[in-house]
Amino acid sequence: QTQPEEMLGVVVVGVGRAGSVRIRDLQSPQHHPSPLKLIGFVSRRELGNINETKQISLQDALSSTEVDVAYICSENVGHETSIRQFLDAGKHVLVEYPMTLSLASAQELWKKAEEKGKILHEEHIELLTEEFAFVKNEVRGKKLLEGTLHFTGSPLDRERFGFLAFSGIARLSWLVSLFGELAFVSAAMEEQKENQYQKMTVNLETVDKRPLTWIEERASGLKYERRINFLFESGRLESIPPRTQGQKNIFLRDQDIFVRKLLGQMSTEDLAKEKKHSLHCLGIADEIQKYCQHLQ
């Protein structure tokens, strides 16, 4: 067991869907020795206690010597400021994806984390799902000719979650993890404000100049779904089997990765790979946003 003096105090910022899961995971008996201890949570709403855990003010979270780690689980627009505040206060940071809503801010925050000697971890649960494991396995060793990833879901408020290329970074992260670094070619946006309809179509290219299309479509009543159509020299992959009951708690698995980083158990190579992946995806999202703004 980890000794109490080696325990790292955690504060969770933002108690929505993601934040609630994080709090629950930190409160439940850990499945293996964990150095994490939940100290409190920060919310804009007055929530009082959640089980035994108390709500604390942002100022207390920043200044408390009991707090070593912040989990940033608030809406995307707030991530940048929160990460900066907690790094400046000398805390390690875990942030739900997307880290920030621009490449420049992510680069600045990475630099700050390195200067401060703190871990900056961007959650990527999309890479820990059964669906991703299936597709990754199917793609392995095959030569891609062309492909499409089409995501549908309910509307997300842009004011809170940012431009579609950022709020949908999980899809881009899939494509990059499956096919390597991608180059941005062009993009188109369709929007109908009255019924919150948004569709972003992005043309990307692999290093072998193979075309990949990423479609992010959101509107009321649209089911949360990913459709793929990948054409390989050896055949086509068009469906992903439905998730089974056996899917592990992916937020917990993400936390395990974070803990490995905190304990210095992840190699410098793997750390650099993750950072590169994150910045590459945010860089493409940034290019897409700039391109689409230019079209308006």
Ligand code: NAD
């Ligand atoms: P949500 O709307 O359910 O929760 C966001 C919460 O943050 C709200 O309760 C809001 O009141 C709170 N909040 C906003 N600003 C705050 C601030 N300054 N201080 C304290 N609290 C603040 O959204 P969500 O689905 O939980 O998403 C949160 C983050 O997690 C997003 O970055 C999202 O991209 C990421 N994420 C969510 C999921 C998921 O399954 N829900 C999966 C992966 C990543």
